[in-house]
Amino acid sequence: MSDRNIFVVGLDELNRARLEHLHGAEHYRFHGVIEPSEVYDTEIFPIEDMVSRAEAKLSAFGEPIDAIVGYMDFPVSTMLPLLCKRFGTRSTSLESLLKCEHKYWSRLVQREVIGDYIPRFTAFDPFDPQALHHIGEEGLYFPFFVKPIKSSGSRLGFRIESPEDFEHAVSRLQEDIGTISEPFNFVMEHANLPDEVRAIDGGHCMAEEIIGGWQCTVEGYVFQGEVVPYGIVDSIRYPQVLSFFHYRYPSRLPDHIQEKMRELTRLVMAHIGYDDAAFNIEYFWDEVQDRIWLLEINTRIAQSHCDLFEKVDGVSHQQVTVDLALGNMPDMPYRQGxxxxxxxxxxxxxxxxxxxxxxxxxxxxxxxxxxxxxxxxxxxxxxxxxxxxxxxxxxxxxxxxxxxxxxxxxxxxxxxxxxxxxxxxxxxxxxxx
The missing domain is CATH 3.90.1170 (Aldehyde Oxidoreductase; domain 3)
Known part of the structure; x- marks a missing residue:
């Protein structure tokens, strides 16, 4: 069997070591494309230039390219469909990816099939002096949460309790949103978008009803149209603040709540048309109201969870990413760690x-x-x-x-x-x- 050439956007040494422990890794050769410092240690993302340089490196490779993968959020996640389409490797479509990552479009699509499990929401322009008034017209009142249409981690997310909080948040957003909006708009230009989505570009923000409770992440994948949730990780915060204390696997949620989250996951990801790629969905379970909320969909495995799956199940869930990119059903063990x-x-x-x-x-x-x-x-x-x-x-x-x-x-x-x-x-x- 000849070795398979797998290119990893932003490959660093920690993840190279994890990848080399995967099932079948003795037949894989992992190659880095785009330096990890360009996607890890910066908030500046010249994505057009990065895509151009990645294409040049891949074009110069003198052997078959079997897969192009990544395990990072923006900008890596949004680069992958562009690179995979260019070199004929497997990936979900750019449009299905944006139905997850463009937060306004994602809520519109979610509302079509699981409307009872998402908060009230609206988009707004942070440079519009009447933005707060327009948010109120949409039925959102204090407190609410604001974040960019395309956020990265928890950055530029704010809980709004008063007009003064909103003024502070908008000031920060006006100052910093360009670092995300400009590269995200470059990606949007390559997609076939509905008019109502194209009008809400990366310079816009979301206002959403406050949701909360026991937070968790459902890790899953879609292989040849079948949606497979394979693990749930609890996200535990420090008391009284939004900052995470730790992620814990496996989840301690009640079994019936976990099963309902898996059901919602299968429903929404099939509706989106996401395929042949990994994802994760963050949920809340409000124990008081016994209500489940979908927080957001991410178009990648959670890198933070790699070691958790290796410790408990026996291998990093990067196994899922690599197997899917090679056209194989993921070979994830269960409780063998x-x-x-x-x-x-x-x-x-x-x-x-x-x-x-x-x-x-x-x-x-x-x-x-x-x-x-x-x-x-x-x-x-x-x-x-x-x-x-x-x-x-x-x-x-x-x-x-x-x-x-x-x-x-x-x-x-x-x-x-x-x-x-x-x-x-x-x-x-x-x-x-």
């Missing part, structure tokens, strides 16, 4: 800003990883870094480190992380509280 439960923890500080003066040494990191077998610690800051320079942060805190851990039960998992966190030593100066 070394741990019964796993989590990705976010070690955070809740500053407005600060300068980092100390981070844990590599010797300290290695000692902690040995003290807690199976643990992986990834620092996100360096000495001298200003926290406000960190990309892809929410509006309320900064993640200094990611910590993946496994255990035999939830109590042991959380206790082990608490012990580890006490030994992660960072120092700061010029703190703005």
């Amino acid at each position: 070394a741990f019964k439960v796993a989590a990705k923890f976010f070690y955070r500080v809740f500053f407005v800003d600060a300068t980092v003066t100390r981070v844990p040494s590599m010797e300290e990191i290695d000692a902690l990883q040995q003290a807690f077998p199976g643990t992986v610690i990834a620092l996100q800051v360096d000495v001298g870094m200003r926290l406000s320079s960190l990309p892809e942060q929410d509006s309320y805190s900064f993640a200094l480190a990611y910590v993946w851990m496994g255990a035999d039960d939830d109590a042991s998992l959380e206790a082990n992380y608490a012990r580890l966190a006490e030994q992660l030593h960072f120092e700061f100066e010029d703190i703005v509280g």
Whole structure:
């Protein structure tokens, strides 16, 4: 069997190591296209230039190109259909991808089949001085949530409690939305869009009814038209704030709620026409009202969950991405990992800003990883870094480190992380509280 050439947009060493553990990886050769720093460590996305350079590199490759994949959100996710169409490799269509990633179009499509499970919503122009008035005309009143039509992570998302909150959010959006709107508009130009969607370009924002509850993510894929949800991961926040504390797998949601989420997932993804690609959908379960809400659809696996699936099921769910890109039904094991439960923890500080003066040494990191077998610690800051320079942060805190851990039960998992966190030593100066 000849080796298969798989190109990965933004391939870094952490994910190369994960990919090389996949089933069949001995027959795969992984090649990077576009440097990881261009999609990880920046908030500037010259997507037209990146697509052009990726095409040039792929065109110059002297062997067959069997797959082009990625595991990142914007801009990688939106580049893939363009590159795959150009080189004849498998991907869902650009239009079906945009029905997930263009948040206004996505809500319109969701409303057609699962209208009882989505919040009230409307689009608005952040540069329109009458924007707040128009939002009210659509029946949305304080509190509500605003975010760009194409958001990236939790960036530029705001809870609005008052006209003053809205004024602050709009000011930030006016200043920063261009970093996303311009490259996203480039992608939209390549798609066949309904007029009502084309009119709401990447410079627009969404206002949505506040939803909440127990948050989780359904990971799934579509293979030859069949929608397959294969795992549910809980997303647990710090008390009283929007920042994530950890992701936990498998979910502890009641079985009937998990099954209903799988049913909704199959319904909406089939309606969208998404095919031959991975996705995940974020949901809330409001325990008080016993109501499920669909938060958003992402057109990729959640990279944060790779280690969780490897620890619990036996292999990173990058297996799904690679298998689909090669035209194969995904070969995901189930509960064959070394741990019964796993989590990705976010070690955070809740500053407005600060300068980092100390981070844990590599010797300290290695000692902690040995003290807690199976643990992986990834620092996100360096000495001298200003926290406000960190990309892809929410509006309320900064993640200094990611910590993946496994255990035999939830109590042991959380206790082990608490012990580890006490030994992660960072120092700061010029703190703005």
